[in-house]
Amino acid sequence: MNSKKTTLKDEINNPSSGYLVPIAILVGGFLIIWGITKMLGGGAGYQKLVEDLHSKTFGNRWVAAYDLSKYIASEEIPKEDIPWLIDELSVVYQDSDDQRTRNFIVLALGALKDPLAFNFLNSSLSSDDKEIRYSSVVGLSRLEKIENVNISKLKEYLDSDDEGLKQVILLMSAKHKLLELKENIKSQLSSDNIITKYNSITSLVSMNEKVSEKYLENLFFKDLSGVDVAQHQSLKLNVLQAVQSQTELIGFLERVISSESNQEVKTKAKQALLRLK
Numbered sequence: 001m002n003s004k005k006t007t008l009k010d011e012i013n014n015p016s017s018g019y020l021v022p023i024a025i026l027v028g029g030f031l032i033i034w035g036i037t038k039m040l041g042g043g044a045g046y047q048k049l050v051e052d053l054h055s056k057t058f059g060n061r062w063v064a065a066y067d068l069s070k071y072i073a074s075e076e077i078p079k080e081d082i083p084w085l086i087d088e089l090s091v092v093y094q095d096s097d098d099q100r101t102r103n104f105i106v107l108a109l110g111a112l113k114d115p116l117a118f119n120f121l122n123s124s125l126s127s128d129d130k131e132i133r134y135s136s137v138v139g140l141s142r143l144e145k146i147e148n149v150n151i152s153k154l155k156e157y158l159d160s161d162d163e164g165l166k167q168v169i170l171l172m173s174a175k176h177k178l179l180e181l182k183e184n185i186k187s188q189l190s191s192d193n194i195i196t197k198y199n200s201i202t203s204l205v206s207m208n209e210k211v212s213e214k215y216l217e218n219l220f221f222k223d224l225s226g227v228d229v230a231q232h233q234s235l236k237l238n239v240l241q242a243v244q245s246q247t248e249l250i251g252f253l254e255r256v257i258s259s260e261s262n263q264e265v266k267t268k269a270k271q272a273l274l275r276l277k
Helices: 008-013 023-040 046-054 061-073 079-095 099-111 115-124 130-142 151-158 163-176 179-190 194-206 213-221 229-242 247-259 263-276
Strands: none
Touching: 046 061, 046 079, 061 099, 079 099, 079 115, 099 115, 099 130, 115 130, 130 163, 151 163, 151 179, 163 179, 163 194, 163 229, 179 194, 194 213, 194 229, 213 229, 213 247, 229 263, 247 263
């Protein structure tokens, strides 16, 4: 059993296996839950938490759902109990009218990283609630493989004005190579939002789609207006993570290696270059 605990910051920074989401996108309304942790004490077992979620008289079902999402993130759920847990949480989700409870159930099921959660997450992707849609995409991003995802909804969301949602869809597409979204992703290259623009580049590069080198020049060799140092670094790392077989980028990567001052970015550039040679 992996005893390493997953913090909220870990969950924020690593929703999709190697691609980084800037913290500012996700924290938003979740800051309030930090104060809940002390209320939870040592935490009940996951089966007791599921009982609390089923209880009609339990006052703060969303707190139990949040605690369960943390419990699952610590990888303490036995593999053989996962089908039962998914079924139980699906029932609670359908029976609950509270959007916070529903959202934390989605987060919990996404944290499982189990393919059995796909149907649930694919369904919750169509929710009317903004946070649930976002959490559904993050959960789908955490799965090793997805098939028959609701592409029409993803296209709809890429055409919306919800920049945070668009950004995680673009990173999910980078991981899962959702070629059906390629044209919708290309339209994001003209976005006024810097993070959306460069997440779209990451997604296209992951699909071996050629993008204008001017975008990469701006990202790696110029300051980006409105983006802090940590976000800028994350955007660079995402693009480098996405490079797979674009041999035309060899010269560019060599320039990055020779000029980059950040050691993590430099190392990631070296790794990308090795994949191309």
